Amino acid sequence: MSLASRAFRFGVNMLAVDTSASWHHRARHVEQLGFDVLLVPDHLGIPSPWPALATAAAVTERLRVGPFVLNAAFTNPALLARDAATVDQLSDGRVELGLGTGYVKEEFEAAGIEFLSAGRRVDHLGDTVAGVTSLLADPEHTPRPVQERVPLLLGGNGDRVLRMAAEHADIVGFTAARTGRDGDLEPLSAADFAQRVAFARAAAGNRVETIEWNLLMQIVVVTDVPMRVAEENIEKWGVSMSPQEFLDIPSILIGSAADIADQLVELRATTGISYLTVLEPMIEQFAPVIGLLRGVDR
Template sequence: MQLPFRFAVNMLTPGSADEWRTRCRRAEELGYDLILVADHLGMPAPFPSLVAAAAATARPRLGTFVLNAAFWNPVLLAREVTTTAALTGGRLELGLGTGYVPAEHERAGIPFLPPRERVDHLTRVVEELAGALAGAEGTPRVGLTIGGNGNRVLRLAARHADVMAFSGGRFDGDAPTVLTAEELAQRVEAFAGFEKETGRPVPAERNLLIQRVLVTEDRAAAAAGFAAVVPYLSEEQVLELPIVLIGTVREIVDRLHALRERYGFSYFTVLDEAMEAFGPVLAELRGRAD
């Protein structure tokens, strides 16, 4: 069964209170379903930013995308979640991941653990937050998003997550590389297998973080320009990358439908630098039945 589309903008750019409110209102005007905030040093702090976004808007849901679990003690995080859920009127969705930037850990004075230990900590955080996510009596439950690509994270998400967020990339040492269309398909297939193992009655929603939105009449030229960022891929492979949307508005709309059909992605996140460029795509989709 195909889920209806949801679209989010991930707000990465700091600004004044007025600038923040203006951008959040603009996201609502453009039709985004969610306003998200990341968890990186040098970017807006997640929870106060979401409370401010809630005060500036009425409709979009609000979420973290995604918290670096290594930065958070589960007990203190539970307090942040319950307070933010209350102050946002029950519009909060919590996203969690293992964290992947060693330099941020060094700046924060927090050890950057090996992958296994980072997943262990993420698991503990997810399990200890169960009560906070359930909500107090009479308050909405907080939806859980888990982001990542490795098998242990996929298994964790299959057991606990409402949304599985696929990044479409990985870190080989300190160097990020993107997953090809075939590699991402393998990750999605693995996740589907883990879900079947759990016997969960309702599959998780599948999210994909879009890294570039290039609205253009010349797909080949745009792909050639992006190829400099991923020199290990051919132009054809670039055009097939699920994390890059290249083409006219209509071509991008068709591409989103194709991604939902092939991978089951129904929830897409774009970066704030693409918020305006993606706006006409949203408008076209809203005028066309899902």
């Protein structure tokens, strides 16, 4: 059965800010390549999301902007509602708010914030979601966002986060990876990922058709020799799997632009995932795929 009901949408996760001129140029370039959303992750050691997002919105015309995703432990509902509403005002209503539990133990330690158990971090995420959505919806809260509802993206892989996302988020973000105790990530196999998608869609119940489903792609390589590239990456990352198993990982796109486009059409048809995010170093590789998928939707 085909689940392809939404048009494709494309985001790029930006990993660095250097000079203002460079940041302005890169934001405009992302827009020119056809991406829909400019995103900034929330990790120590890289730029703060909100100032970078506000600046990117100021020099672009249609790009939506958002954190991908904020560590809920690094903020609280009152501060988050203020930040999101302010940037929504400055961008004329182009903010999308991404939230997650945070998972890198060393970053919590560097920030002087206790690295709670996974369950307690999910509890805190739930409290943050409830608080910030209530404040942003309150007509008495100032500043007021431009959008009647700032779209909420919740990202993760575990049962509780995916259930929370399915019940409350406008966008459900799949990581296609499981997180170790100290924040190391292990990619999911195709079968394990399919199970995670099925779990989240079942948890959504009658909301399933109103949700936008997102996946972060970890590798994008346009090539005519995908097996060779897979072998090189297996050696580089030290993973134990065959080249075909590596190519079957849902968050990895290796092949010709046409083959990658076909792969993503099939992904949408089987999972409902229509919102695809890539990392900034991959945008030139991915741009031809955007053109092909726009053609599919036309």
